[in-house]
Amino acid sequence: MITIKRLDLDDARVLLAHARARADEIGVPMCIAITDEGGNLIAFERMEGGKVTSSTIAIDKSFTASAAKKATHDYGSASQPGAPAYGIASAIGGRLMVVGGGLPVIVDGAVVGGIGVSSGTPAQDQDVAQAGIDGFLATL
Amino acid sequence: MITIKRLDLDDARVLLAHARARADEIGVPMCIAITDEGGNLIAFERMEGGKVTSSTIAIDKSFTASAAKKATHDYGSASQPGAPAYGIASAIGGRLMVVGGGLPVIVDGAVVGGIGVSSGTPAQDQDVAQAGIDGFLATL
Amino acid sequence: MITIKRLDLDDARVLLAHARARADEIGVPMCIAITDEGGNLIAFERMEGGKVTSSTIAIDKSFTASAAKKATHDYGSASQPGAPAYGIASAIGGRLMVVGGGLPVIVDGAVVGGIGVSSGTPAQDQDVAQAGIDGFLATL
Amino acid sequence: MITIKRLDLDDARVLLAHARARADEIGVPMCIAITDEGGNLIAFERMEGGKVTSSTIAIDKSFTASAAKKATHDYGSASQPGAPAYGIASAIGGRLMVVGGGLPVIVDGAVVGGIGVSSGTPAQDQDVAQAGIDGFLATL
Numbered sequence: 001m002i003t004i005k006r007l008d009l010d011d012a013r014v015l016l017a018h019a020r021a022r023a024d025e026i027g028v029p030m031c032i033a034i035t036d037e038g039g040n041l042i043a044f045e046r047m048e049g050g051k052v053t054s055s056t057i058a059i060d061k062s063f064t065a066s067a068a069k070k071a072t073h074d075y076g077s078a079s080q081p082g083a084p085a086y087g088i089a090s091a092i093g094g095r096l097m098v099v100g101g102g103l104p105v106i107v108d109g110a111v112v113g114g115i116g117v118s119s120g121t122p123a124q125d126q127d128v129a130q131a132g133i134d135g136f137l138a139t140l
Numbered sequence: 141m142i143t144i145k146r147l148d149l150d151d152a153r154v155l156l157a158h159a160r161a162r163a164d165e166i167g168v169p170m171c172i173a174i175t176d177e178g179g180n181l182i183a184f185e186r187m188e189g190g191k192v193t194s195s196t197i198a199i200d201k202s203f204t205a206s207a208a209k210k211a212t213h214d215y216g217s218a219s220q221p222g223a224p225a226y227g228i229a230s231a232i233g234g235r236l237m238v239v240g241g242g243l244p245v246i247v248d249g250a251v252v253g254g255i256g257v258s259s260g261t262p263a264q265d266q267d268v269a270q271a272g273i274d275g276f277l278a279t280l
Numbered sequence: 281m282i283t284i285k286r287l288d289l290d291d292a293r294v295l296l297a298h299a300r301a302r303a304d305e306i307g308v309p310m311c312i313a314i315t316d317e318g319g320n321l322i323a324f325e326r327m328e329g330g331k332v333t334s335s336t337i338a339i340d341k342s343f344t345a346s347a348a349k350k351a352t353h354d355y356g357s358a359s360q361p362g363a364p365a366y367g368i369a370s371a372i373g374g375r376l377m378v379v380g381g382g383l384p385v386i387v388d389g390a391v392v393g394g395i396g397v398s399s400g401t402p403a404q405d406q407d408v409a410q411a412g413i414d415g416f417l418a419t420l
Numbered sequence: 421m422i423t424i425k426r427l428d429l430d431d432a433r434v435l436l437a438h439a440r441a442r443a444d445e446i447g448v449p450m451c452i453a454i455t456d457e458g459g460n461l462i463a464f465e466r467m468e469g470g471k472v473t474s475s476t477i478a479i480d481k482s483f484t485a486s487a488a489k490k491a492t493h494d495y496g497s498a499s500q501p502g503a504p505a506y507g508i509a510s511a512i513g514g515r516l517m518v519v520g521g522g523l524p525v526i527v528d529g530a531v532v533g534g535i536g537v538s539s540g541t542p543a544q545d546q547d548v549a550q551a552g553i554d555g556f557l558a559t560l
Contacts, residue, residue: 331489
């Protein structure tokens with residue numbers, strides 16, 4: 001058997017708080033989701049003005065990033081028409097997200113969870129997700 | 141708590157009537173759906189000759205436009221292969237529509253609902269949706 | 281090949297209007313859906329105060345009634361634990377409805393469509409659906 | 421158009437905090453979800469030890485309570501075998517929850533959102549949801 005480390009609810013709140021602060025800073029209200037290393041939801045917040053559609057999208061970005069151990073934007077080139085992973089974007093009933101804004105949370109080289117952000121442009125979403133991770137890692 | 145405005149059924153009927161009149165004018169029978177600001181269906185009509193497949197598509201276009209606060213055609217270029225939002229078209233189980241014909245209904249700067257039209261070309265669908273909105277706004 | 285008769289949008293509006301009048305009479309705002317003989321949606325209205333959950337339920341009751349050519353409450357006894365059709369209630373992804381409020385619309389002995397009503401008790405839903413049909417048949 | 425009131429994210433946090441405090445008190449870690457009046461998710465937390473299966477269940481209980489304007493346990497007797505609403509438990513793809521633990525949040529007689537709790541017994545879930553509402557209403 002193996003022992004793993006994963007995010008707990010307190011960690012999730014720290015990630016959320018730092019992501020939210022960055023969303024406020026850039027003036028884009030966001031949906032923010034935190035998942036554990038198995039891709040399962042720990043915490044979620046839709047800021048006032050965050051898009052209803054983005055609730056599912058943020059959760060699925062976080063699911064993808066943690067469960068596939070990969071930033072969602074890293075699927076970008078591989079999932080394009082003609083590339084080897086073309087078609088992956090509609091896998092798992094559309095839950096596998098290849099749009100930027102989902103990042104794995106990595107501690108000591110291991111994926112311990114993920115964060116997914118949606119409502120802005122993919123670049124804004126990714127920026128806010130990264131701010132959540134940076135803020136969290138600084139507390140360790 | 142926050143106070144919001146949203147379309148009611150009477151508004152939905154006005155939107156439907158104006159969209160239908162435009163569909164008649166251009167000779168393309170349509171499926172037309174109206175949702176509230178949360179993306180939930182208020183009213184729907186499939187005109188004689190409207191496509192069965194377009195029932196779901198019209199409802200999902202309206203859902204996307206109201207719940208993402210964005211015209212579906214505005215996802216067009218951003219969701220193309222190679223663009224940042226590529227892959228978004230299969231999000232939310234395929235409900236997120238990037239094909240033209242879904243428009244948010246905006247009153248006093250706030251999204252109060254949406255209209256989704258399908259059965260014609262995306263340009264025809266969008267034209268009919270816009271006619272619905274123009275007709276509705278003229279009654280306010 | 282065969283020739284069939286089915287409801288058109290004008291018929292659907294007559295059904296809706298009579299059902300709505302009855303809903304007003306009993307003071308229960310309803311979701312009301314009309315489908316054609318193939319189970320495909322023609323028209324839908326959520327009255328102010330109708331439940332958001334009932335949108336899907338009304339559509340699925342109408343789908344079941346028209347496509348299975350059977351009132352949804354007629355599944356009642358057959359779908360009970362121990363009865364032959366036990367388990368049917370979760371068929372078709374849960375779309376097959378065995379709760380009252382879905383009725384086939386029958387003209388000259390043939391099912392030409394369906395009506396589904398939801399937001400009240402099953403008895404109220406069925407009463408409003410029947411009022412829609414009675415009002416419609418009186419116009420033929 | 422109509423004007424409605426609904427929960428915002430600050431309200432959702434107050435609901436979550438009071439529910440969590442009660443969960444700690446009874447020693448049962450819970451999944452807790454808050455939705456707005458249209459059934460759309462605002463906030464979610466899975467406490468350490470909360471069940472992974474309960475994430476979806478808590479979200480769906482809150483969806484049902486807010487969007488159907490009804491406590492989920494109130495479906496209990498009506499949805500039993502032989503009762504009028506038997507079969508409703510599998511409606512909306514199984515999202516309609518008839519198990520206790522989902523409560524509408526009612527302010528000034530209007531449903532402004534919902535809370536859904538899962539991981540304990542239905543009675544414990546309902547108790548924790550009620551504690552969230554009691555704590556929230558006391559702050560108004």
